[in-house]
Amino acid sequence: xxxxxxxxxxxxxxxxxxxxxxxxxxxxxxxxxxxxxxxxxxxxxxxxxxxxxxxxxxxxxxxxxxxxxxxxxxxxxxxxxxxxxxxxxxxxxxxxxxxxxxxxxxxxxxxxxxxxxxxxxxxxxxxxxxxxxxxxxxxxxxxxxxxxxxxxxxxxxxxxxxxxxxxxxxxxxxxxxxxxxxxxxxxxxxxxxxxxxxxxxxxxxxxxxxxxxxxxxxxxxxxxxxxxxxxxxxxxxxxxxxxxxxxxxxxxxxxxxxxxxxxxxxxxxxxxxxxxxxxxxxxxxxxxxxxxxxxxxxxxxxxxxxxxxxxxxxxxxxxxxxx
Numbered sequence: 001x002x003x004x005x006x007x008x009x010x011x012x013x014x015x016x017x018x019x020x021x022x023x024x025x026x027x028x029x030x031x032x033x034x035x036x037x038x039x040x041x042x043x044x045x046x047x048x049x050x051x052x053x054x055x056x057x058x059x060x061x062x063x064x065x066x067x068x069x070x071x072x073x074x075x076x077x078x079x080x081x082x083x084x085x086x087x088x089x090x091x092x093x094x095x096x097x098x099x100x101x102x103x104x105x106x107x108x109x110x111x112x113x114x115x116x117x118x119x120x121x122x123x124x125x126x127x128x129x130x131x132x133x134x135x136x137x138x139x140x141x142x143x144x145x146x147x148x149x150x151x152x153x154x155x156x157x158x159x160x161x162x163x164x165x166x167x168x169x170x171x172x173x174x175x176x177x178x179x180x181x182x183x184x185x186x187x188x189x190x191x192x193x194x195x196x197x198x199x200x201x202x203x204x205x206x207x208x209x210x211x212x213x214x215x216x217x218x219x220x221x222x223x224x225x226x227x228x229x230x231x232x233x234x235x236x237x238x239x240x241x242x243x244x245x246x247x248x249x250x251x252x253x254x255x256x257x258x259x260x261x262x263x264x265x266x267x268x269x270x271x272x273x274x275x276x277x278x279x280x281x282x283x284x285x286x287x288x289x290x291x292x293x294x295x296x297x298x299x300x301x302x303x304x305x306x307x308x309x310x311x312x313x314x315x316x317x318x319x320x321x322x323x
Contacts (some may be wrong), residue, residue, distance in 0.1 A: 005101040009039040012079050012232065014063050016050060016099060017071030018042025022114065022172075025226035026069065033230065041065070056098035059198050060106045067206055067233060070099050070113040075145070075181075075188075088298030092148035100155050104165055109299070113150045113156070113169040115241060115285050117218075118142055119130060127248050127287035130171070130241055132173040139281045143167070153241055160239045170232055173245040177222025177306070182323040190219065190307070193258055195323055197265045206270040210277035213255030216246050218286060221306035225264055231295065245288045246300050264311040 013030075019172050023042055030040045034226055041063050048059040050072050074091040096113070103111045120128045121136030133153060138146035153168050159165035176190035185196050193209065200207040228244045236242060255273075262271065290299070302308075 009153060010037040011035075012039045012041065012063065012065045012068050013067045013069065014039065014060075014065035015042045015071065017044065018047075019044035019179075020071060021175060021177060021180045022033075022071050022220050022225060022229070023178060025222035027231055028223065029226040031232050031279075046252055048097055050095040053098050053101075057100050057231065059106075060102040064106065066101065067105075067227060068103050068108050068111040069233060070096070070111055072099070073114070073149075074102065085142065088142070089144035093151065095157065096152050097149065100145070100159065100167060104159055104163060110233065111165075111167040112236075113152045113167070113231065114229075115171045115242075115274070116146070116246055117154060117171060117173050117204070117245075117286050118281075119146045119150045119153075119171070120284060120286075122281065126283065126285040129287045130243055130290055133241070141278070141280055148200050148279075151221075156239055156241075160279065165237065166237070167233070169240050169241040170229060171241050171243045171245075171286070172225050173218035173220050173243075173284075175222055176223055177310050178317075180222070180310070180322070181233060182314060182321050184323070187205050187323075189217065189254060190257065190261070190310070191314075192227045193261050194265075194311060196269050197261055198314065198318070200269055201267045203264055204269065206272050207267065208274050210273050210274050211253070211254065211279040212275050213253060213258060214274050215254050215281065216251050216280050216283040216285065217254065217257070218248070218251050219303060219306075220244065220246055221275070221301045221303075221310075223306075224300050228295075228298070234295070242290055242294075242299045243288055244291060245286045246293075246303075247288055248285055250300070250303070251283075251285055252303065257307075257317050260307045261311065263304075264308045265315075282289065 015023055027042055040253055050056050074088055074145040123137040156167040158168040159167050181187045182191040182195040
């Protein structure tokens with residue numbers, strides 16, 4: 001962007017975690033929905049270590065954002081979380097505190113942070129909604145990550161109460177798409193599954209899926225989430241968080257999801273479920289009723305289409321994909 005355009009931009013939007021799954025999707029949407037008063041800056045861990053208060057402060061001083069989308073986090077799948085709960089807590093608490101406090105000190109007009117449905121109580125009624133976040137402890141498998149994400153909601157309200165800051169958060173259900181982390185052990189359900197199918201097809205070996213395949217999940221395509229994220233940044237004025245999710249009727253089992261992925265790869269080999277592995281939380285059905293009061297006509301990408309697009313991208317970009 002030229003200096004002249006920079007001078008005209010009323011919104012300078014800094015996106016932390018900008019090279020990841022959601023960041024890349026938001027970059028796509030920002031380019032598709034160009035607004036003359038917006039300048040978008042996407043940063044990653046290469047630009048600053050957000051665990052460091054000094055490096056975070058320097059990043060904000062350099063770019064002088066008026067708005068922030070905060071995606072950066074230490075993340076991982078079920079089995080990584082089980083082993084590293086303390087690390088997930090400590091790292092994410094540092095990152096979140098540094099970003100929110102730098103935003104406050106620099107007069108940022110709005111921050112939209114990214115939470116997760118795993119923050120909700122393990123023992124609860126369904127569907128879960130935005131009012132239920134703090135009603136009980138989260139699932140024990142990833143309590144470190146879950147509590148660190150809950151604290152963003154606490155901090156947002158505290159900054160608003162004490163300083164009038166417009167800091168809010170979104171709560172997506174399980175996200176997948178291009179630029180995901182396809183690590184076989186540490187990735188989330190869909191990207192890990194895609195990598196397993198790729199390897200099984202390449203090597204002519206059985207596809208082994210961990211768990212029974214029975215748990216239910218609502219999956220949201222990163223491109224759909226990105227469109228909603230940009231809407232939240234521009235239009236949503238509440239400090240209270242909002243769930244960004246497909247409807248309850250679009251919940252699918254891990255087994256159904258696996259069948260979609262197998263079909264997208266045209267995998268013809270044996271499929272085995274290793275039931276000695278943990279299933280994790282059986283369900284965490286979320287209500288998108290609040291979202292629908294704002295956007296009753298928003299169209300989500302059908303899951304089979306979204307999975308096929310992601311598989312095609314992964315195969316085409318296997319050498320550069322995170323894995």
